[in-house]
Amino acid sequence: MKLLTSLLALLFSAFLIAQTDVTATGKVLEQGTNYPLEYATVSFIDATGKTVTGGITDVDGNFSIDIPSGTYTVKYEFISYKSIQKPNLQIQQATTLPTVYLSLDSESLDEVVVRAETTEVQIRLDKKVYNIGKDLTTSGATVSDALGNVPSVTVDVDGAISLRGNENVRILINGKPSAIAGFGSTDALRQLPADAIERVEVITSPSARYDAEGTAGILNIILRKEKTLGLNGSVQANLGVPLSSGLTGNINLRTDKFNIFNTTGVRYNKSPGNAYFETRYLTANASNPLVTEDREYDRLNRGFNTNLGIEYYLTDKSSITASGFLRLGDDEDVTTNLTKEFDAANVLAIERSRIETETEEDTSLQFSLNYVNNFDTNGHKLTIDLQAEDDAETETSFIDEFNTFPTNELLPAEFITQIEDQNEYLVQADYVRPIGENAQFEAGYRGNFEKTVTDYLLTEQLTPGGAFVRNDSLSNVFTYEENVNALYTQYGNKFGKFSFLLGLRLEDTQLKGEVTGEDITSNDDFNVNFDNSYTGLFPTVNVVYELGERENVTLGYNRRINRPRGFFINPFPSRSSEANVFQGNPSLRPAFANAFDLGYLKRWSKLTLTTSVYYQRETDAFERVSEDTGEVTPNGVPIIRTIPFNLATNERYGFEAGVLYNPAKWLRLNGSFNFFGFKTVGIFNDVDYGTENTSWFARGSSKVTLPYKIDWQTTAFYRGPRINAQAETEGMLSVNLAFSKDIMSDNATIGFNVSDLLNSRKRNTTTITPSFESESEFQWRERQFNLSFTYRFNQKKERQRGGRGDGDFDGDDGDFGD
The missing domain is CATH 2.40.170.20 (TonB-dependent receptor, beta-barrel domain)
Structure with a gap:
């Protein structure tokens, strides 16, 4: 009887150990450029082909997913990129998986162009990030004109910029006050071409890293950067x-x-x-x-x-x-x-x-x-x-x-x-x-x-x-x-x-x-x-x-x-x-x-x-x-x-x-x-x-x-x-x-x-x-x-990669033209 009890206890303990959740972490990057791929999907598939759990990568391409310990096939997916599967990975304890590099799927290039021509929104702890995309109405226009197309923002007939109907808004360029935006004036924004914008951060609940100036909040204009050699x-x-x-x-x-x-x-x-x-x-x-x-x-x-x-x-x-x-x-x-x-x-x-x-x-x-x-x-x-x-x-x-x-x-x-x-x-x-x-x-x-x-x-x-x-x-x-x-x-x-x-x-x-x-x-x-x-x-x-x-x-x-x-x-x-x-x-x-x-x-x-x-x-x-x-x-x-x-x-x-x-x-x-x-x-x-x-x-x-x-x-x-x-x-x-x-x-x-x-x-x-x-x-x-x-x-047609270089806790991002 004691032997049977001990055997049952051993089997029950093994069952509990098998069901203990562990954490799998890793990173997903773009092949050739090493750019982080935000919102890439990571799935854990068991031996029966069932997806047990999964998650998505953050702004830096990182993921951290809790899963029951076991053996899995890990599948990495991102829109317009070729999927990759890593079979028979034994994950019995907290594990850092090797970095995965996804390459563009040539058959999906048309879809890439579509994504580049739309405005995307991302949520951070202290802001919303709008990747402007290819906005035709701002072709030949200025930064001031482009801001009028950003949700929550209005530009009055005389150029006054408001956030949620409030003109007490602070304008920053790449996270800092700048002559490009004008100190206390937005006239200079009428001189800068709208094509210079990569994204606009609408910061209605600014974190402590930002100036306390501007009761309506902050508009942080991030200018484009070229990374091509x-x-x-x-x-x-x-x-x-x-x-x-x-x-x-x-x-x-x-x-x-x-x-x-x-x-x-x-x-x-x-x-x-x-x-x-x-x-x-x-x-x-x-x-x-x-x-x-x-x-x-x-x-x-x-x-x-x-x-x-x-x-x-x-x-x-x-x-x-x-x-x-x-x-x-x-x-x-x-x-x-x-x-x-x-x-x-x-x-x-x-x-x-x-x-x-x-x-x-x-x-x-x-x-x-x-x-x-x-x-x-x-x-x-x-x-x-x-x-x-x-x-x-x-x-x-x-x-x-x-x-x-x-x-x-x-x-x-x-x-x-x-x-x-x-x-x-x-x-x-x-x-x-x-x-x-x-x-x-x-x-x-x-x-x-x-x-x-x-x-x-x-x-x-x-x-x-x-x-x-x-x-x-x-x-x-x-x-x-x-x-x-x-x-x-x-x-x-x-x-x-x-x-x-x-x-x-x-x-x-x-x-x-x-x-x-x-x-x-x-x-x-x-x-x-x-x-x-x-x-x-x-x-x-x-x-x-x-x-x-x-x-x-x-x-x-x-x-x-x-x-x-x-x-x-x-x-x-x-x-x-x-x-x-x-x-x-x-x-x-x-x-x-x-x-x-x-x-x-x-x-x-x-x-x-x-x-x-x-x-x-x-x-x-x-x-x-x-x-x-x-x-x-x-x-x-x-x-x-x-x-x-x-x-x-x-x-x-x-x-x-x-x-x-x-x-x-x-x-x-x-x-x-x-x-x-x-x-x-x-x-x-x-x-x-x-x-x-x-x-x-x-x-x-x-x-x-x-x-x-x-x-x-x-x-x-x-x-x-x-x-x-x-x-x-x-x-x-x-x-x-x-x-x-x-x-x-x-x-x-x-x-x-x-x-x-x-x-x-x-x-x-x-x-x-x-x-x-x-x-x-x-x-x-x-x-x-x-x-x-x-x-x-010598420039590829711009593709949106989801707001790189700007983590959940990070707000300022680089200098003009960088």
């Missing part, structure tokens, strides 16, 4: 109507020891626009209560930009990259403003023409130095970045004004000169240390030091045709400094299907402003001289739970800051209209926000669905309000001033969903929807500007392959109506159309696109206040036709 490059030329022309070339020379890269572009564009304003004054000081302004914009933009750099491989694991970026701009804008004043009986009393000729010369020069040391192949590395930039801008405006009714009369003219110099320095160090197979520790420092000096000189005629006299109440020099020092640390780990990333960032901000001038320092409206310091902690929490191999749920929390910058803090008023001016507010304080984000991702064979719900509460949020100053122009028109101020609170909530669907090789569909609401509470100058409203926007894109391999893409965008503290903006529809065909053995591409096919991209706004009511229509750029030609030499 030898000499290669491409040239793109485009010509459009209204006149839009550009030529961009990039070249790469890569050896085993170094990589030299250059991207150079020139542009010459005319960009007509228009606006219409109708204002009815309700106060007694208005001699003519109804005033209309019909405005025409005639812009001529000339620009040149070049980026030259070299990456030198010190060892197999370390490299240093030095690069320089130069941007030159020479623009001339003519704004014609026809003003009509009507008396109380709506009879025309005065008609006036105001012509502003503005010239602007810009020079941006940036030097970057990047050092990377990969201590091993598991992600243990140190990165150090140094960056210096100098921006110089000279802007002159001559404003000529004369009455045309009831009599022809020349009025006093104005001449404005504004010289702006900006210096910015960046020092950054990031250290990443993997701990075991799934954990990772990270720490770093970033310092941004910025100084801007704006010299504003307004001279005006006291009598028509008389001498120009300096206006001492407005002419002055404004010096603004912003210094930010930051330390951060974060830790991430993965337990089975559960991953998390916890971080904490400490930022110390110093904002200093000084205005020198004869009269403006006594201005009671503003504290024009200030020196403020803010120190804050910014925690971040990001969690991912894998419901299945192609399904997960994410949860994120972060605290953010929005610092007043640019024209929001500059006290110099705009002068395009003497009756409607915008003036910055040097007294603006930074806004702080706490944000939560819950996301869901599900992938099927031909369909990808992403959804999110989010909530944000912001204190001291910025709001623009318009008010009657109580002053009038020399012609008796009340002066309306628009000024930003700090609201008490601003709460935002919303839901978004995106769908990528490829039902057939010849048809690709892409759609997204975002619904959001907000509630603001705040009082300014004893006026309550609190409001509550909802809005939404949606976009859809279809891409069809026609006979003779001609691609046809249609993209539509609709932004629903929205309301802020004073203004109500109508909905807006925009449709883009594009065609493309590869020629010359696929080494060249010719494309044709129409931007704003219906010429409907116009912003219509109604503003109601106790002292005036106004309606306006604004169109930044009219419908445009564009023809482009791209030629590639």
